[in-house]
Amino acid sequence: MPERREFLAALMAAGLGRSGSKGVEGRGVSTGLRSSTRFDSLRPPSTPDLIVVGNIHTMDAATPRVEAFAVSGGRISAVGTAADIRRLAGRDTKVIDARSSTVFPGFIDAHCHPDGVEELVGVNCNLPRIADIQAALRKKAAETPPGMWVSGHMYDDTKLADGRPLTRRDIDAVVTDRSVLVVHRGGHTGIANSAAFAEAGVDANTPDPDGGRFYRENGELTGKVAEHALDRLRGAVKRADVTPDVRRRAVAAFSGQMAKSGLTSVHSTGADEFDLRALEEARDDDQLRFRMYLFPLQPLFRKLNAAGIKTGFGDEVIRIGPVKYIADGSASERTMRMSTPYVGRPNDYGILVISQEELNSQVEEAHRSGWRVGTHANGDVAIDMVLTAYERAQQLMPRADVRHRIEHCTLVNPGLLERIKAGGVIPAPFYTYVYYHGEKWVEYGEEKVRWMFAHRSFLDYGIPVAPASDYMPGPYEPLMAIQSMVTRTDYRGRVWGGNQKITVPEALRICTMNGAYASKEETIKGSITPGKLADFVVLARDPHTEDPSVIKDIPVLRTFLGGRATFEA
Numbered sequence: 001m002p003e004r005r006e007f008l009a010a011l012m013a014a015g016l017g018r019s020g021s022k023g024v025e026g027r028g029v030s031t032g033l034r035s036s037t038r039f040d041s042l043r044p045p046s047t048p049d050l051i052v053v054g055n056i057h058t059m060d061a062a063t064p065r066v067e068a069f070a071v072s073g074g075r076i077s078a079v080g081t082a083a084d085i086r087r088l089a090g091r092d093t094k095v096i097d098a099r100s101s102t103v104f105p106g107f108i109d110a111h112c113h114p115d116g117v118e119e120l121v122g123v124n125c126n127l128p129r130i131a132d133i134q135a136a137l138r139k140k141a142a143e144t145p146p147g148m149w150v151s152g153h154m155y156d157d158t159k160l161a162d163g164r165p166l167t168r169r170d171i172d173a174v175v176t177d178r179s180v181l182v183v184h185r186g187g188h189t190g191i192a193n194s195a196a197f198a199e200a201g202v203d204a205n206t207p208d209p210d211g212g213r214f215y216r217e218n219g220e221l222t223g224k225v226a227e228h229a230l231d232r233l234r235g236a237v238k239r240a241d242v243t244p245d246v247r248r249r250a251v252a253a254f255s256g257q258m259a260k261s262g263l264t265s266v267h268s269t270g271a272d273e274f275d276l277r278a279l280e281e282a283r284d285d286d287q288l289r290f291r292m293y294l295f296p297l298q299p300l301f302r303k304l305n306a307a308g309i310k311t312g313f314g315d316e317v318i319r320i321g322p323v324k325y326i327a328d329g330s331a332s333e334r335t336m337r338m339s340t341p342y343v344g345r346p347n348d349y350g351i352l353v354i355s356q357e358e359l360n361s362q363v364e365e366a367h368r369s370g371w372r373v374g375t376h377a378n379g380d381v382a383i384d385m386v387l388t389a390y391e392r393a394q395q396l397m398p399r400a401d402v403r404h405r406i407e408h409c410t411l412v413n414p415g416l417l418e419r420i421k422a423g424g425v426i427p428a429p430f431y432t433y434v435y436y437h438g439e440k441w442v443e444y445g446e447e448k449v450r451w452m453f454a455h456r457s458f459l460d461y462g463i464p465v466a467p468a469s470d471y472m473p474g475p476y477e478p479l480m481a482i483q484s485m486v487t488r489t490d491y492r493g494r495v496w497g498g499n500q501k502i503t504v505p506e507a508l509r510i511c512t513m514n515g516a517y518a519s520k521e522e523t524i525k526g527s528i529t530p531g532k533l534a535d536f537v538v539l540a541r542d543p544h545t546e547d548p549s550v551i552k553d554i555p556v557l558r559t560f561l562g563g564r565a566t567f568e569a
C-alpha cells in the first residue's frame with residue numbers, strides 16, 4: 001500500500017489536481033483505505049501502462065470523440081489523436097487496438113441487488129412451467145438438511161406457460177417435509193408451502209399485517225404473500241447454506257457476471273453488515289470485478305452512523321451510499337401504491353409500507369446526520385410522500401447539493417416532476433422494464449404507462465435521471481436498457497408509452513455520466529477524461545449506428561476496471 005504522500009503525488013501525476021474538489025464525497029481515496037489500484041506502479045503520464053486506440057466515445061462534452069487515450073496507474077492520463085497518444089508509449093506499454101470496435105466509459109447500474117447469494121445456492125425459479133419449478137424445488141429439498149428451508153428466487157408469475165401463478169398447493173404436491181419459500185424476482189411477493197406457513201405461525205385466520213397481505217381464496221391461503229406478510233415468512237427462514245464464505249464467493253462470482261455486460265460500477269441498494277463484509281473479503285482476495293456504492297438498510301445505517309460514518313465514506317472500490325428506506329410496493333408485482341386503481345381491480349390501489357409520520361422521522365434522522373437518503377417509491381402516492389419528507393427535512397435543516405434519491409420513482413406527473421427538479425432529487429427508474437416486463441403493463445394500462453419509467457420527462461425537466469436495473473427484479477444488461485429506453489418496445493414488439501422514448505446518446509449518457517452523478521462521483525467516473533478512473537468497455541458495434549431493436553445483442557468484447565481487464569470475450 002502506498003504512503004499517503006506517494007499517493008497524492010500519484011494523483012497529481014495522473015492529472016487529478018482537482019480530485020479533492022467539490023462533488024466527490026469522502027475525497028476520493030485519500031481516506032487511506034486500501035485500493036486495488038496499484039499506485040506504486042504508477043509512472044509519469046509520458047509512459048502509460050496502456051494505450052487504447054479506436055472509435056472512442058468519451059461522454060465528455062469537451063472532447064466527445066477521440067482516437068486514443070492513455071492509462072497510467074489505473075487512471076486516464078491523456079486523450080487525443082492516435083499519433084499523439086502512440087507517441088507516449090514506452091517499451092512496456094500495452095496497446096489495445098479497438099479500431100474495429102467501439103469504446104465507452106464503463107457502464108454504471110445505480111440500483112441493483114448484486115450479492116449473488118441466491119444465484120450461487122438458491123433454486124432459480126425463472127423456468128417456463130410450474131412442473132419445472134416443482135422439479136427444481138423437489139431436488140433441492142432432497143439435498144436440504146431437516147429443519148432448514150428451501151429458498152427459490154427469480155420466480156415470475158406472468159411468464160409461466162401454464163397461464164396461472166404458482167400456488168401453495170403446487171409446492172405442497174412436491175415438498176411437505178421442508179418449508180419452502182419462493183420469492184418473486186421483484187422481491188416484494190412470494191409463494192410459500194403449508195410447512196412454511198406452519199413454521200411461521202400463519203394460518204387462514206391470521207390477520208393481514210399493516211402494509212402486507214396473505215392472499216386468500218374461499219377462506220384458504222393461496223400461498224401468495226406480499227410486503228410485510230412476506231417479511232413475516234422471511235423472518236422464519238432457516239438456512240445452512242448461506243455462510244460468510246458463500247457470501248464472499250457469491251459476490252465475487254456475481255461481480256464477474258456483471259462485468260461481462262460492461263458494468264464497472266454498481267449501487268447495491270439495501271445492504272446489511274454481512275453484505276459489506278463479503279464485499280471487503282472479495283476485494284481482499286482481488287476477486288471483486290466492480291466498484292460498489294453501498295446503500296445500508298436501517299440496521300447497518302444505525303451502526304455506521306453511531307461510528308461516525310456517513311454517506312461518501314470509503315474509497316473508489318467500496319463507498320458508503322445513502323441509507324435505503326422503502327415506502328410502497330412493487331411495479332413488476334403490481335403492488336405499488338397509486339392514486340388510481342389497477343386495471344380490472346377497481347378497489348386495488350396498491351400497498352403503502354410506511355406512514356408519512358414514520359417516513360418523515362426516518363428521513364429527518366438521516367438528513368440531520370449528514371447522510372443521503374434513497375427511498376423506494378414506485379406509485380405516485382408514495383413518491384408524493386417521499387418528496388414531502390425530503391422537503392420537510394430540507395426546511396428543518398437546509399443542506400447544499402444533498403441529492404437525496406427516489407429509488408424507482410415509477411409513476412410521475414407534472415406536479416411531482418416539478419418538485420423533483422426543485423428539490424435536486426435524483427430519480428432512479430427501471431431501465432430494462434419496458435422491454436423485459438411488457439406483459440405486466442396491461443394491469444396499469446397505456447394511459448398510466450405514458451407516465452411510468454419516464455426517462456423522457458425527467459430529461460425534459462432537466463432532472464439527472466439515474467440508470468437502474470433493480471436486478472433481480474429487472475435484467476441488468478446495460479445494452480438491453482439502452483434498447484428499452486430508446487424503443488419503449490417490449491420483447492413481443494408492443495410499444496409502451498412511446499412518448500417517453502429517448503435517443504441513443506441520451507441513453508448512453510444516463511448509463512455513464514448520470515450514473516456517476518447519482519453517487520456524487522462525477523469527477524472520477526462516467527467519462528473518458530484525463531484524471532478519471534480508467535473504467536471502460538469495448539463493444540463489437542456502435543449503438544449509435546445499430547438498428548435500435550437489436551442494440552441488446554451487440555457483443556461486449558472487453559471490460560476494464562482501473563485499466564485492468566475484468567472481462568475478455
Ligand SMILES: [Zn+2]
Pocket residue numbers: 111112113269470
Ligand atoms: Zn431494489
